[in-house]
Amino acid sequence: MLKALVDWTAKYPLLLVDLLLVVLSVLFVPSFASVGNLINFAVQISALGIAAIGLTTVIIGGGIDLSISSNLALASIAGALIMTGHGDGFALWGILVIFAVSLFIGVINSFFIVKIGMHHFITTISMYIFLEGVALWITESRTVPDLPFAFLFFGRARLFGWPLPVIIFAITFTLANYALTRTAFGRSLYAIGGNRRAALISGLRVRRTRTITYLLSGICAAIAGIILTGRLGAASPIIGHFLLLDIVSACVLGGASLFGGRGDLKGTLFGVILIGLISNILDFLGVIFYFTLAIKGAILVLSVIFDFYQRKFSLARG
């Protein structure tokens, strides 16, 4: 039993960090361990988690999508512009537009990266800047308010007592995890990420698989955008501006290698939880703003160091 525990935490070292933070918070942070805060926390990490799922998929395949946060913002703006000031009947159109825009951006990314062969980093960082610029331009940097109640439902409703964003996150995670761990697509993705040339020689459909990852990233951006915009009740052109670092951090902390071929969604989940915990705890403690970024960074650095040595120790043990 102990060996199983050790093996499991060896595979997901971040789990130990998360548990440690939770235990310390439960003991020392007043009001942290309440049902209300647990539910709030789950809602707050839902959008981040869904976006991180999309990015993890791309990273495992050996790519990266730094435009995911701007994709989320522009798609939300596009959908909101359709819906603003109109009734519930427009909510479906808005959602369709959000998915269409996000998928289109995914198509553009995959065209330049997979078809043309441009480097994924420079392509997606350029897209990040371009998409944010477009969002700011079409909205003149204003938020788009007055969204239909039927749309806000996705960010605020509860089903069987559970917030809908959390349910959506759980479903997305389950489906994506199944795809990565139980399907040929998932096996191909790891092979391609590990060694693209070998995968190509083996007859795997490298281009198709990589294209799918960028489309999945777009879909996840759309879902995250719907949740975030539904929660806020307004679409902001910079809604994704501050998310990118958190999304990438969650993926990398969770064990996804930026060289490809390594990582899984459980690790990403623990990374998302860590990022969310740090913000939640610092808010509860009322830590002076000037220190919060430094403290957040320090915890992330310590987590990376812990993760590094934990993996090294596991490899040494064989």
Next chain:
Amino acid sequence: MRGRTMRIVFLLAGFALFFVNGLFATGTKEAPKKEIVVAVCQANLESAFPQAERIGAINRAKELGYTVLNLVAEGDASKQASQIENAISKKVAAVVCWPVDTKAIVASVNACKEAGIPYIALSRMPADLTNITAAAVVDNFGAATIMTAAINDYKTKMGWSTIKVIELVGDLGDQNAKERTQGYQAEAKRLGFTTVAQVPTEWNAQKANEGLVAALNANPDAQAVYIPSDYLWPATQSALKSVGKLFSNKNEPAKHIFAVAMDGDPNGLQALRDGYLDINVNQDPIMLGQLAMDLARKGIEKQSIPNTMVPVENVPITVANADTPTFWGNVFKK
């Protein structure tokens, strides 16, 4: 199977720890009865104005025996929504808030109302005022009147029939910016100014600088500049310098461009002393923070608040009174 068993045990242990400790740990169901916590939520602390508001609110809270939970959103509306949710979970007694986005904050205002927590707007009001308890505000129209009156006096003194003014405009998504430009426009029309250019700045120093340089190049005969916040003064000064039009009213009055601003921050007061600015308007953010905390107290004690909008007083500042020790720009030390 063993791995799965471990996972289930882990999960159950975690929940048990969470809920059992949640029931018995101090202040988990609600804040201790004697401690009153007020959340002061701010969009950012990038300039002296919000920093001074924070100090005012915290000092007043100390006098009232309250604890302040200061949450800064760093310009992220989504983060601010999460922070207010966390504050509600913590069962704070009141929320004092300067929102990142006046529309996005409405959901949080409604959440406060639902939780029975008074929401006090600090200097920037939500787009929907239905559920706010009160607001500590600045009187932008009054300030615009003071500034345009000064421009008009200068016009009269120079014997001009009109005066060519470049107007800087803040972010029109912000109610304060809207009122400052509306106030200027109404008075400019009444007093016969010629607005040769409007520079949209979105409260961004770089945009202000670039826009003003372009406006000055396009209108080299501009005679005055209307600056809706001292936050934009450094950008304005830089723009004037870069086109060779930064002259003090003390040393080179003939070439000086008449400049008016509001807020009364330390930069603005120094600019008055140096002769680059001609008039400023003291809108005391320390007093705003104190006022917001007083309104929070009324909300907590369920006292009636007859006027929801409570403004702080505008005080004109010239070089003659710029050293008044009670002006926040002289009191506030970064």
